[in-house]
Amino acid sequence: MSTYNKLTPKLIEELRTIVGAGSVLVEDEKIEAYSHDETNAEEYGHMPDAVVLPQSAEQVSKVVKLANRELIPITPRGAGSGLSGGAIPEHGGIVISLEKMNRLLELDKANMVAVVEAGMVTNDLANAVQDEGLFFAGYPMSLQTCVIGGNIAENAGGGKAVKYGVTGRYVLGLEVVTPEGEIVELGGKLTKDVTGYDLKSVIVGSEGTLGIVTKAIIKLIGYPAARADLLVLFKTPKEAIDLVPVILSRGITPVSIEFMDRSCVITTCKYLNESLPYENAGAMLLIELDGTNPDQIEEDLIETGKLCESSGALNVYVAEDKNNMERIWNVRRNIAEAFKVYSPIQSLEDIVVPISHIPDMIPHLETLGKKYNVTIPCYGHAGDGNLHATLVKNPDSSMEEWHKNEKACLTELYAITASFGGKISGEHGIGIKRRGFLKDILAPGELHLMQALKKAWDPNNIMNPGKIFV
Numbered sequence: 001m002s003t004y005n006k007l008t009p010k011l012i013e014e015l016r017t018i019v020g021a022g023s024v025l026v027e028d029e030k031i032e033a034y035s036h037d038e039t040n041a042e043e044y045g046h047m048p049d050a051v052v053l054p055q056s057a058e059q060v061s062k063v064v065k066l067a068n069r070e071l072i073p074i075t076p077r078g079a080g081s082g083l084s085g086g087a088i089p090e091h092g093g094i095v096i097s098l099e100k101m102n103r104l105l106e107l108d109k110a111n112m113v114a115v116v117e118a119g120m121v122t123n124d125l126a127n128a129v130q131d132e133g134l135f136f137a138g139y140p141m142s143l144q145t146c147v148i149g150g151n152i153a154e155n156a157g158g159g160k161a162v163k164y165g166v167t168g169r170y171v172l173g174l175e176v177v178t179p180e181g182e183i184v185e186l187g188g189k190l191t192k193d194v195t196g197y198d199l200k201s202v203i204v205g206s207e208g209t210l211g212i213v214t215k216a217i218i219k220l221i222g223y224p225a226a227r228a229d230l231l232v233l234f235k236t237p238k239e240a241i242d243l244v245p246v247i248l249s250r251g252i253t254p255v256s257i258e259f260m261d262r263s264c265v266i267t268t269c270k271y272l273n274e275s276l277p278y279e280n281a282g283a284m285l286l287i288e289l290d291g292t293n294p295d296q297i298e299e300d301l302i303e304t305g306k307l308c309e310s311s312g313a314l315n316v317y318v319a320e321d322k323n324n325m326e327r328i329w330n331v332r333r334n335i336a337e338a339f340k341v342y343s344p345i346q347s348l349e350d351i352v353v354p355i356s357h358i359p360d361m362i363p364h365l366e367t368l369g370k371k372y373n374v375t376i377p378c379y380g381h382a383g384d385g386n387l388h389a390t391l392v393k394n395p396d397s398s399m400e401e402w403h404k405n406e407k408a409c410l411t412e413l414y415a416i417t418a419s420f421g422g423k424i425s426g427e428h429g430i431g432i433k434r435r436g437f438l439k440d441i442l443a444p445g446e447l448h449l450m451q452a453l454k455k456a457w458d459p460n461n462i463m464n465p466g467k468i469f470v
Protein backbone atom coordinates (compact mmCIF):
# COMPACT_ATOMS: atom_id res chain seq x y z
CA MET A 1 0.00 0.00 0.00
CA SER A 2 1.54 3.32 -1.02
CA THR A 3 1.39 6.44 1.09
CA TYR A 4 0.86 9.73 -0.66
CA ASN A 5 1.45 13.37 0.12
CA LYS A 6 -1.19 16.08 0.13
CA LEU A 7 -1.34 18.81 -2.44
CA THR A 8 -0.09 21.93 -0.67
CA PRO A 9 -0.98 25.55 -1.61
CA LYS A 10 2.59 25.89 -2.93
CA LEU A 11 2.12 22.89 -5.27
CA ILE A 12 -1.24 24.25 -6.43
CA GLU A 13 0.57 27.48 -7.38
CA GLU A 14 3.08 25.37 -9.31
CA LEU A 15 0.21 23.65 -11.14
CA ARG A 16 -1.21 27.10 -12.01
CA THR A 17 2.12 28.11 -13.48
CA ILE A 18 2.13 24.97 -15.65
CA VAL A 19 -1.41 25.01 -17.07
CA GLY A 20 -2.65 28.53 -16.33
CA ALA A 21 -4.70 29.68 -13.32
CA GLY A 22 -8.07 29.10 -15.04
CA SER A 23 -7.18 25.47 -15.71
CA VAL A 24 -6.68 24.46 -12.07
CA LEU A 25 -9.92 23.79 -10.19
CA VAL A 26 -9.94 23.49 -6.41
CA GLU A 27 -13.37 24.76 -5.30
CA ASP A 28 -15.70 22.00 -4.08
CA GLU A 29 -18.55 23.03 -6.36
CA LYS A 30 -16.23 22.86 -9.39
CA ILE A 31 -14.46 19.59 -8.58
CA GLU A 32 -17.51 17.63 -7.35
CA ALA A 33 -18.34 16.58 -10.93
CA TYR A 34 -14.92 14.86 -11.11
CA SER A 35 -15.51 12.81 -7.94
CA HIS A 36 -17.54 10.06 -9.60
CA ASP A 37 -18.25 8.33 -12.89
CA GLU A 38 -21.37 6.37 -13.90
CA THR A 39 -21.01 3.91 -11.03
CA ASN A 40 -22.95 4.60 -7.84
CA ALA A 41 -21.44 7.86 -6.49
CA GLU A 42 -22.47 7.13 -2.91
CA GLU A 43 -20.69 3.81 -2.92
CA TYR A 44 -17.55 4.68 -4.89
CA GLY A 45 -17.27 8.48 -5.18
CA HIS A 46 -14.28 10.41 -3.78
CA MET A 47 -13.26 14.06 -4.09
CA PRO A 48 -9.93 15.01 -5.69
CA ASP A 49 -7.74 17.72 -4.16
CA ALA A 50 -7.54 19.50 -7.50
CA VAL A 51 -8.52 19.07 -11.14
CA VAL A 52 -6.19 20.28 -13.87
CA LEU A 53 -7.21 20.84 -17.47
CA PRO A 54 -4.03 20.77 -19.58
CA GLN A 55 -3.96 21.91 -23.20
CA SER A 56 -0.90 20.02 -24.44
CA ALA A 57 1.14 16.87 -23.87
CA GLU A 58 3.96 19.08 -22.56
CA GLN A 59 1.67 20.43 -19.83
CA VAL A 60 0.50 16.89 -18.97
CA SER A 61 4.15 15.85 -18.75
CA LYS A 62 5.03 18.70 -16.36
CA VAL A 63 2.04 17.97 -14.10
CA VAL A 64 2.93 14.26 -13.98
CA LYS A 65 6.59 15.04 -13.22
CA LEU A 66 5.45 17.22 -10.32
CA ALA A 67 3.14 14.49 -9.02
CA ASN A 68 5.83 11.80 -9.33
CA ARG A 69 8.35 14.00 -7.54
CA GLU A 70 5.97 14.83 -4.69
CA LEU A 71 4.24 11.41 -4.48
CA ILE A 72 0.79 12.70 -5.29
CA PRO A 73 -1.70 10.34 -6.94
CA ILE A 74 -3.01 11.13 -10.40
CA THR A 75 -6.29 10.07 -11.97
CA PRO A 76 -6.60 10.49 -15.75
CA ARG A 77 -10.13 11.35 -16.83
CA GLY A 78 -12.05 11.41 -20.09
CA ALA A 79 -15.78 12.09 -19.92
CA GLY A 80 -16.46 10.12 -16.74
CA SER A 81 -18.93 7.77 -18.44
CA GLY A 82 -17.06 4.70 -17.15
CA LEU A 83 -18.92 1.89 -15.43
CA SER A 84 -16.20 0.50 -13.16
CA GLY A 85 -15.02 3.53 -11.18
CA GLY A 86 -11.78 3.95 -13.18
CA ALA A 87 -11.86 7.76 -13.30
CA ILE A 88 -12.61 8.20 -9.58
CA PRO A 89 -9.76 9.81 -7.59
CA GLU A 90 -10.03 7.32 -4.77
CA HIS A 91 -6.86 8.59 -3.07
CA GLY A 92 -7.57 12.27 -3.71
CA GLY A 93 -4.67 14.04 -5.42
CA ILE A 94 -4.87 15.42 -8.95
CA VAL A 95 -7.43 14.57 -11.61
CA ILE A 96 -6.02 15.26 -15.06
CA SER A 97 -9.00 15.83 -17.31
CA LEU A 98 -8.26 15.82 -21.03
CA GLU A 99 -11.40 17.80 -21.88
CA LYS A 100 -9.52 20.78 -23.35
CA MET A 101 -7.45 18.51 -25.63
CA ASN A 102 -10.31 17.72 -27.98
CA ARG A 103 -9.13 18.50 -31.49
CA LEU A 104 -9.06 16.46 -34.68
CA LEU A 105 -5.43 17.21 -35.58
CA GLU A 106 -5.29 15.53 -38.97
CA LEU A 107 -7.51 13.57 -41.33
CA ASP A 108 -5.03 11.68 -43.50
CA LYS A 109 -7.19 10.16 -46.22
CA ALA A 110 -4.21 8.79 -48.13
CA ASN A 111 -3.36 6.56 -45.16
CA MET A 112 -6.97 6.20 -43.92
CA VAL A 113 -6.15 7.51 -40.45
CA ALA A 114 -7.28 10.29 -38.14
CA VAL A 115 -4.90 11.85 -35.64
CA VAL A 116 -6.87 13.04 -32.62
CA GLU A 117 -6.31 14.47 -29.18
CA ALA A 118 -7.41 12.15 -26.38
CA GLY A 119 -10.23 14.39 -25.17
CA MET A 120 -12.13 14.40 -28.47
CA VAL A 121 -15.72 13.26 -28.03
CA THR A 122 -16.06 9.94 -29.86
CA ASN A 123 -19.19 11.02 -31.69
CA ASP A 124 -17.47 14.19 -32.94
CA LEU A 125 -14.77 12.00 -34.51
CA ALA A 126 -17.39 9.65 -35.98
CA ASN A 127 -19.29 12.60 -37.52
CA ALA A 128 -16.17 14.37 -38.80
CA VAL A 129 -14.92 11.32 -40.68
CA GLN A 130 -18.39 10.33 -41.91
CA ASP A 131 -18.56 13.69 -43.73
CA GLU A 132 -15.59 12.37 -45.75
CA GLY A 133 -17.21 8.98 -46.41
CA LEU A 134 -15.12 7.29 -43.71
CA PHE A 135 -15.96 5.28 -40.61
CA PHE A 136 -14.49 4.89 -37.12
CA ALA A 137 -15.91 1.51 -36.17
CA GLY A 138 -14.47 0.85 -32.73
CA TYR A 139 -16.76 2.88 -30.53
CA PRO A 140 -19.10 2.08 -27.61
CA MET A 141 -22.80 2.84 -27.28
CA SER A 142 -22.01 5.85 -25.07
CA LEU A 143 -20.33 7.58 -28.02
CA GLN A 144 -22.23 10.83 -27.60
CA THR A 145 -20.58 11.48 -24.24
CA CYS A 146 -17.37 9.45 -23.96
CA VAL A 147 -14.01 10.49 -25.43
CA ILE A 148 -11.35 8.68 -27.43
CA GLY A 149 -8.83 8.56 -24.55
CA GLY A 150 -11.41 6.88 -22.31
CA ASN A 151 -12.29 4.40 -25.08
CA ILE A 152 -8.62 3.50 -25.51
CA ALA A 153 -8.00 3.19 -21.77
CA GLU A 154 -10.98 0.82 -21.43
CA ASN A 155 -10.54 -0.86 -24.83
CA ALA A 156 -14.23 -0.14 -25.19
CA GLY A 157 -16.47 -2.46 -27.12
CA GLY A 158 -20.02 -1.92 -28.10
CA GLY A 159 -22.81 -2.95 -30.34
CA LYS A 160 -20.64 -3.35 -33.42
CA ALA A 161 -17.97 -5.70 -32.09
CA VAL A 162 -19.09 -8.86 -33.94
CA LYS A 163 -18.10 -7.41 -37.29
CA TYR A 164 -15.81 -4.54 -36.42
CA GLY A 165 -14.13 -5.58 -33.18
CA VAL A 166 -13.35 -3.26 -30.28
CA THR A 167 -11.49 0.05 -29.96
CA GLY A 168 -8.02 -1.51 -29.82
CA ARG A 169 -8.32 -2.82 -33.38
CA TYR A 170 -8.36 0.79 -34.62
CA VAL A 171 -5.47 2.16 -32.54
CA LEU A 172 -2.38 2.34 -34.74
CA GLY A 173 -0.35 4.75 -32.68
CA LEU A 174 -0.37 6.62 -29.39
CA GLU A 175 1.33 9.53 -27.73
CA VAL A 176 1.54 8.73 -24.02
CA VAL A 177 2.84 10.54 -20.96
CA THR A 178 4.40 7.87 -18.75
CA PRO A 179 3.95 7.82 -14.95
CA GLU A 180 7.41 9.42 -14.69
CA GLY A 181 6.38 12.21 -17.03
CA GLU A 182 8.17 11.23 -20.26
CA ILE A 183 6.33 11.80 -23.55
CA VAL A 184 6.62 8.68 -25.73
CA GLU A 185 5.33 7.86 -29.21
CA LEU A 186 4.17 4.25 -29.61
CA GLY A 187 3.30 2.70 -32.99
CA GLY A 188 2.51 5.01 -35.91
CA LYS A 189 0.57 5.25 -39.16
CA LEU A 190 1.46 1.64 -39.87
CA THR A 191 -0.74 -1.31 -40.67
CA LYS A 192 2.09 -3.73 -39.84
CA ASP A 193 4.72 -3.18 -37.16
CA VAL A 194 6.66 -5.79 -35.19
CA THR A 195 9.54 -3.53 -34.28
CA GLY A 196 9.98 -4.69 -30.70
CA TYR A 197 7.20 -5.12 -28.15
CA ASP A 198 3.79 -3.76 -29.11
CA LEU A 199 3.63 -1.22 -26.28
CA LYS A 200 0.63 0.66 -27.63
CA SER A 201 -1.40 -2.52 -27.11
CA VAL A 202 -0.22 -2.61 -23.48
CA ILE A 203 -1.67 0.87 -22.99
CA VAL A 204 -4.96 -0.11 -24.67
CA GLY A 205 -7.23 -1.35 -21.87
CA SER A 206 -4.81 -0.37 -19.09
CA GLU A 207 -7.47 1.85 -17.45
CA GLY A 208 -5.17 4.83 -16.97
CA THR A 209 -2.79 2.89 -14.71
CA LEU A 210 0.25 2.94 -17.03
CA GLY A 211 0.19 6.46 -18.41
CA ILE A 212 -1.92 9.20 -19.92
CA VAL A 213 -2.86 9.01 -23.58
CA THR A 214 -2.61 12.46 -25.08
CA LYS A 215 -2.91 11.70 -28.80
CA ALA A 216 -4.01 8.75 -30.91
CA ILE A 217 -3.62 7.64 -34.51
CA ILE A 218 -6.92 5.99 -35.39
CA LYS A 219 -7.49 3.66 -38.32
CA LEU A 220 -10.52 4.44 -40.49
CA ILE A 221 -12.46 2.33 -42.99
CA GLY A 222 -15.00 3.11 -45.73
CA TYR A 223 -18.42 4.18 -44.45
CA PRO A 224 -20.97 1.33 -44.79
CA ALA A 225 -23.95 3.31 -46.05
CA ALA A 226 -26.33 0.36 -46.57
CA ARG A 227 -27.99 -1.06 -43.48
CA ALA A 228 -30.84 -3.32 -42.40
CA ASP A 229 -32.03 -4.49 -38.99
CA LEU A 230 -34.01 -7.56 -38.02
CA LEU A 231 -35.93 -8.11 -34.82
CA VAL A 232 -36.33 -11.83 -34.24
CA LEU A 233 -38.54 -13.42 -31.58
CA PHE A 234 -37.86 -16.81 -30.04
CA LYS A 235 -39.65 -18.99 -27.55
CA THR A 236 -36.51 -19.61 -25.47
CA PRO A 237 -33.11 -17.93 -24.95
CA LYS A 238 -31.44 -21.17 -26.08
CA GLU A 239 -33.17 -21.11 -29.47
CA ALA A 240 -32.12 -17.47 -29.87
CA ILE A 241 -28.46 -18.07 -29.03
CA ASP A 242 -28.24 -21.26 -31.08
CA LEU A 243 -28.92 -19.13 -34.15
CA VAL A 244 -25.69 -17.11 -33.75
CA PRO A 245 -23.20 -19.73 -35.06
CA VAL A 246 -25.69 -20.74 -37.77
CA ILE A 247 -25.58 -17.20 -39.21
CA LEU A 248 -21.82 -16.72 -38.78
CA SER A 249 -20.98 -20.07 -40.40
CA ARG A 250 -22.89 -19.00 -43.54
CA GLY A 251 -20.29 -16.31 -44.08
CA ILE A 252 -22.67 -13.56 -43.01
CA THR A 253 -21.09 -11.34 -40.37
CA PRO A 254 -23.69 -9.04 -38.84
CA VAL A 255 -22.51 -5.79 -37.28
CA SER A 256 -24.22 -6.86 -34.10
CA ILE A 257 -26.37 -9.61 -32.66
CA GLU A 258 -27.95 -8.20 -29.51
CA PHE A 259 -29.83 -10.38 -27.04
CA MET A 260 -32.64 -9.37 -24.68
CA ASP A 261 -34.51 -11.71 -22.39
CA ARG A 262 -38.25 -11.44 -21.90
CA SER A 263 -38.08 -9.35 -18.74
CA CYS A 264 -35.87 -6.76 -20.49
CA VAL A 265 -38.23 -6.40 -23.42
CA ILE A 266 -41.38 -6.15 -21.31
CA THR A 267 -39.91 -3.71 -18.75
CA THR A 268 -38.35 -1.47 -21.38
CA CYS A 269 -41.41 -1.42 -23.66
CA LYS A 270 -43.52 -0.36 -20.68
CA TYR A 271 -40.96 2.32 -19.73
CA LEU A 272 -40.91 3.70 -23.29
CA ASN A 273 -44.61 3.14 -23.94
CA GLU A 274 -43.45 1.13 -26.93
CA SER A 275 -45.35 -1.78 -28.46
CA LEU A 276 -42.96 -4.38 -29.80
CA PRO A 277 -44.76 -7.65 -30.54
CA TYR A 278 -43.26 -9.62 -27.65
CA GLU A 279 -46.36 -11.45 -26.32
CA ASN A 280 -45.19 -15.06 -26.65
CA ALA A 281 -41.48 -14.45 -26.86
CA GLY A 282 -39.02 -15.68 -24.24
CA ALA A 283 -36.09 -13.91 -25.90
CA MET A 284 -35.32 -11.52 -28.73
CA LEU A 285 -32.39 -10.98 -31.03
CA LEU A 286 -31.69 -7.69 -32.71
CA ILE A 287 -29.52 -8.32 -35.75
CA GLU A 288 -27.89 -5.48 -37.66
CA LEU A 289 -26.38 -5.91 -41.11
CA ASP A 290 -24.38 -3.29 -42.95
CA GLY A 291 -22.11 -2.87 -45.93
CA THR A 292 -21.19 -0.63 -48.80
CA ASN A 293 -23.25 -2.55 -51.39
CA PRO A 294 -27.08 -2.33 -50.92
CA ASP A 295 -27.69 -5.41 -53.13
CA GLN A 296 -25.38 -7.51 -50.96
CA ILE A 297 -27.21 -6.33 -47.81
CA GLU A 298 -30.54 -7.25 -49.42
CA GLU A 299 -29.21 -10.75 -50.15
CA ASP A 300 -27.81 -11.14 -46.62
CA LEU A 301 -31.09 -9.92 -45.18
CA ILE A 302 -33.12 -12.51 -47.07
CA GLU A 303 -30.70 -15.30 -46.18
CA THR A 304 -30.60 -14.29 -42.48
CA GLY A 305 -34.40 -14.16 -42.39
CA LYS A 306 -34.59 -17.69 -43.81
CA LEU A 307 -32.04 -18.95 -41.27
CA CYS A 308 -34.06 -17.41 -38.44
CA GLU A 309 -37.25 -19.08 -39.63
CA SER A 310 -35.63 -22.49 -40.08
CA SER A 311 -34.14 -22.15 -36.58
CA GLY A 312 -37.57 -21.91 -35.00
CA ALA A 313 -38.05 -18.15 -34.72
CA LEU A 314 -41.61 -17.21 -33.78
CA ASN A 315 -41.48 -14.03 -35.87
CA VAL A 316 -38.98 -12.12 -37.95
CA TYR A 317 -39.50 -8.38 -38.38
CA VAL A 318 -37.41 -6.34 -40.78
CA ALA A 319 -36.79 -2.65 -40.16
CA GLU A 320 -35.42 -1.07 -43.31
CA ASP A 321 -36.39 2.51 -42.62
CA LYS A 322 -34.65 4.75 -40.11
CA ASN A 323 -37.73 5.31 -37.97
CA ASN A 324 -38.33 1.62 -37.24
CA MET A 325 -34.62 0.93 -36.75
CA GLU A 326 -34.52 3.68 -34.16
CA ARG A 327 -37.60 2.27 -32.39
CA ILE A 328 -36.10 -1.15 -31.82
CA TRP A 329 -32.61 0.11 -30.95
CA ASN A 330 -34.20 2.52 -28.50
CA VAL A 331 -35.57 -0.46 -26.58
CA ARG A 332 -32.11 -2.05 -26.44
CA ARG A 333 -30.44 1.20 -25.33
CA ASN A 334 -32.95 1.92 -22.56
CA ILE A 335 -32.92 -1.40 -20.70
CA ALA A 336 -30.75 -0.15 -17.82
CA GLU A 337 -32.80 3.04 -17.44
CA ALA A 338 -36.08 1.08 -17.50
CA PHE A 339 -34.96 -1.16 -14.64
CA LYS A 340 -33.88 1.91 -12.66
CA VAL A 341 -37.56 2.90 -12.50
CA TYR A 342 -38.31 -0.50 -10.97
CA SER A 343 -35.37 -0.15 -8.57
CA PRO A 344 -32.58 2.46 -8.83
CA ILE A 345 -30.07 0.34 -6.88
CA GLN A 346 -28.27 -1.94 -9.31
CA SER A 347 -24.98 -3.58 -10.07
CA LEU A 348 -24.46 -3.41 -13.84
CA GLU A 349 -22.40 -6.44 -14.78
CA ASP A 350 -20.31 -7.19 -17.83
CA ILE A 351 -19.47 -10.90 -17.86
CA VAL A 352 -18.22 -12.51 -21.04
CA VAL A 353 -18.38 -16.20 -21.94
CA PRO A 354 -17.71 -18.21 -25.10
CA ILE A 355 -20.85 -17.64 -27.21
CA SER A 356 -21.96 -21.28 -27.01
CA HIS A 357 -22.21 -21.00 -23.21
CA ILE A 358 -24.69 -18.10 -23.14
CA PRO A 359 -27.68 -20.48 -22.88
CA ASP A 360 -25.86 -22.31 -20.03
CA MET A 361 -25.61 -19.03 -18.09
CA ILE A 362 -29.31 -18.11 -18.31
CA PRO A 363 -30.73 -20.74 -15.87
CA HIS A 364 -27.98 -19.86 -13.37
CA LEU A 365 -29.06 -16.22 -13.46
CA GLU A 366 -32.60 -17.25 -12.58
CA THR A 367 -31.38 -19.44 -9.71
CA LEU A 368 -29.06 -16.74 -8.35
CA GLY A 369 -31.84 -14.15 -8.54
CA LYS A 370 -34.11 -16.31 -6.39
CA LYS A 371 -31.34 -17.29 -3.96
CA TYR A 372 -30.21 -13.72 -3.31
CA ASN A 373 -33.55 -11.93 -3.61
CA VAL A 374 -32.52 -9.82 -6.61
CA THR A 375 -33.85 -9.53 -10.15
CA ILE A 376 -31.27 -10.35 -12.84
CA PRO A 377 -32.43 -9.20 -16.26
CA CYS A 378 -30.12 -10.45 -18.96
CA TYR A 379 -29.23 -8.57 -22.13
CA GLY A 380 -26.08 -7.93 -24.09
CA HIS A 381 -24.01 -8.71 -27.11
CA ALA A 382 -24.94 -12.29 -28.07
CA GLY A 383 -22.65 -12.11 -31.05
CA ASP A 384 -19.57 -11.79 -28.83
CA GLY A 385 -20.69 -13.50 -25.59
CA ASN A 386 -20.71 -10.29 -23.52
CA LEU A 387 -23.72 -10.25 -21.19
CA HIS A 388 -24.86 -7.33 -19.06
CA ALA A 389 -26.51 -9.55 -16.46
CA THR A 390 -27.48 -6.81 -14.02
CA LEU A 391 -28.27 -7.33 -10.34
CA VAL A 392 -31.32 -5.19 -9.52
CA LYS A 393 -32.21 -4.71 -5.86
CA ASN A 394 -35.63 -5.94 -4.89
CA PRO A 395 -37.44 -2.71 -3.80
CA ASP A 396 -38.74 -4.51 -0.69
CA SER A 397 -35.31 -5.56 0.60
CA SER A 398 -33.20 -3.44 2.97
CA MET A 399 -29.91 -1.84 1.95
CA GLU A 400 -28.13 -4.05 4.45
CA GLU A 401 -29.56 -7.16 2.79
CA TRP A 402 -28.68 -5.77 -0.66
CA HIS A 403 -25.02 -5.14 0.21
CA LYS A 404 -24.65 -8.61 1.72
CA ASN A 405 -26.43 -10.33 -1.14
CA GLU A 406 -24.74 -8.30 -3.88
CA LYS A 407 -21.27 -9.46 -2.86
CA ALA A 408 -22.30 -13.10 -2.36
CA CYS A 409 -24.25 -13.15 -5.60
CA LEU A 410 -21.38 -11.61 -7.59
CA THR A 411 -18.90 -14.09 -6.11
CA GLU A 412 -21.11 -16.95 -7.25
CA LEU A 413 -21.91 -15.37 -10.61
CA TYR A 414 -18.24 -14.83 -11.39
CA ALA A 415 -17.35 -18.39 -10.34
CA ILE A 416 -20.04 -19.78 -12.67
CA THR A 417 -18.79 -17.49 -15.46
CA ALA A 418 -15.24 -18.80 -14.94
CA SER A 419 -16.45 -22.40 -14.99
CA PHE A 420 -17.61 -21.81 -18.57
CA GLY A 421 -14.26 -20.31 -19.55
CA GLY A 422 -15.51 -16.75 -19.14
CA LYS A 423 -14.16 -13.54 -17.60
CA ILE A 424 -15.67 -10.88 -15.34
CA SER A 425 -15.49 -7.94 -17.74
CA GLY A 426 -15.85 -7.86 -21.51
CA GLU A 427 -15.75 -4.09 -21.98
CA HIS A 428 -16.40 -2.00 -18.84
CA GLY A 429 -13.11 -2.82 -17.12
CA ILE A 430 -12.08 -3.75 -13.59
CA GLY A 431 -11.56 -0.30 -12.05
CA ILE A 432 -12.55 -0.16 -8.39
CA LYS A 433 -15.74 -2.14 -8.81
CA ARG A 434 -14.27 -5.53 -9.70
CA ARG A 435 -10.69 -5.36 -8.40
CA GLY A 436 -11.50 -7.56 -5.38
CA PHE A 437 -12.45 -10.39 -7.71
CA LEU A 438 -9.41 -10.35 -9.99
CA LYS A 439 -7.46 -12.89 -7.94
CA ASP A 440 -10.39 -15.31 -8.22
CA ILE A 441 -10.54 -15.14 -11.99
CA LEU A 442 -6.92 -14.84 -13.12
CA ALA A 443 -4.29 -17.51 -12.62
CA PRO A 444 -1.58 -16.37 -10.15
CA GLY A 445 1.06 -16.32 -12.90
CA GLU A 446 -0.96 -13.99 -15.10
CA LEU A 447 -1.84 -11.69 -12.22
CA HIS A 448 1.80 -11.56 -11.15
CA LEU A 449 2.92 -10.54 -14.66
CA MET A 450 0.34 -7.75 -14.71
CA GLN A 451 1.49 -6.44 -11.33
CA ALA A 452 5.15 -6.64 -12.40
CA LEU A 453 4.32 -4.61 -15.52
CA LYS A 454 2.59 -1.96 -13.41
CA LYS A 455 5.60 -1.76 -11.09
CA ALA A 456 8.05 -1.39 -13.98
CA TRP A 457 6.04 1.41 -15.61
CA ASP A 458 5.01 3.21 -12.43
CA PRO A 459 7.58 2.56 -9.67
CA ASN A 460 6.00 5.14 -7.32
CA ASN A 461 2.46 3.88 -7.97
CA ILE A 462 1.10 7.36 -8.59
CA MET A 463 -0.80 6.64 -11.83
CA ASN A 464 -4.43 5.82 -11.02
CA PRO A 465 -3.57 3.79 -7.92
CA GLY A 466 -6.07 1.29 -6.60
CA LYS A 467 -7.55 0.56 -10.02
CA ILE A 468 -7.52 -2.99 -11.38
CA PHE A 469 -5.39 -4.28 -8.45
CA VAL A 470 -6.36 -4.24 -4.76
Ligand SMILES: Cc1cc2nc3c(=O)[nH]c(=O)nc-3n(C[C@H](O)[C@H](O)[C@H](O)COP(=O)(O)OP(=O)(O)OC[C@H]3O[C@@H](n4cnc5c(N)ncnc54)[C@H](O)[C@@H]3O)c2cc1C
Nearest residue numbers: 078079080081082086140141147149150153157208213427
Ligand atom coordinates in the same frame (compact mmCIF):
# COMPACT_ATOMS: atom_id res chain seq x y z
C1 LIG B 1 -25.16 4.73 -21.20
C2 LIG B 1 -23.79 4.10 -21.27
C3 LIG B 1 -23.53 3.19 -22.29
C4 LIG B 1 -22.28 2.58 -22.35
N1 LIG B 1 -22.04 1.70 -23.37
C5 LIG B 1 -20.84 1.13 -23.46
C6 LIG B 1 -20.57 0.19 -24.51
O1 LIG B 1 -21.39 -0.09 -25.37
N2 LIG B 1 -19.34 -0.38 -24.55
C7 LIG B 1 -18.37 -0.05 -23.64
O2 LIG B 1 -17.27 -0.58 -23.75
N3 LIG B 1 -18.60 0.83 -22.65
C8 LIG B 1 -19.79 1.43 -22.53
N4 LIG B 1 -20.02 2.33 -21.53
C9 LIG B 1 -18.93 2.65 -20.56
C10 LIG B 1 -18.06 3.88 -20.93
O3 LIG B 1 -18.79 4.80 -21.72
C11 LIG B 1 -16.79 3.45 -21.65
O4 LIG B 1 -15.97 2.69 -20.78
C12 LIG B 1 -15.97 4.62 -22.21
O5 LIG B 1 -14.92 4.11 -23.00
C13 LIG B 1 -15.37 5.50 -21.11
O6 LIG B 1 -14.92 6.69 -21.71
P1 LIG B 1 -14.79 8.03 -20.88
O7 LIG B 1 -14.20 9.06 -21.78
O8 LIG B 1 -16.08 8.41 -20.26
O9 LIG B 1 -13.74 7.58 -19.79
P2 LIG B 1 -13.72 7.83 -18.22
O10 LIG B 1 -14.92 7.24 -17.58
O11 LIG B 1 -13.43 9.26 -17.95
O12 LIG B 1 -12.44 6.97 -17.82
C14 LIG B 1 -12.43 5.58 -17.97
C15 LIG B 1 -11.04 5.05 -17.64
O13 LIG B 1 -10.12 5.50 -18.60
C16 LIG B 1 -9.07 6.23 -17.98
N5 LIG B 1 -8.73 7.32 -18.90
C17 LIG B 1 -9.57 8.25 -19.40
N6 LIG B 1 -8.91 9.04 -20.26
C18 LIG B 1 -7.63 8.60 -20.29
C19 LIG B 1 -6.46 9.01 -20.99
N7 LIG B 1 -6.47 10.05 -21.83
N8 LIG B 1 -5.32 8.32 -20.78
C20 LIG B 1 -5.28 7.28 -19.92
N9 LIG B 1 -6.35 6.86 -19.24
C21 LIG B 1 -7.51 7.51 -19.43
C22 LIG B 1 -9.61 6.67 -16.65
O14 LIG B 1 -8.58 6.85 -15.70
C23 LIG B 1 -10.51 5.51 -16.30
O15 LIG B 1 -9.77 4.46 -15.74
C24 LIG B 1 -21.26 2.92 -21.41
C25 LIG B 1 -21.54 3.86 -20.40
C26 LIG B 1 -22.79 4.44 -20.33
C27 LIG B 1 -23.03 5.45 -19.24
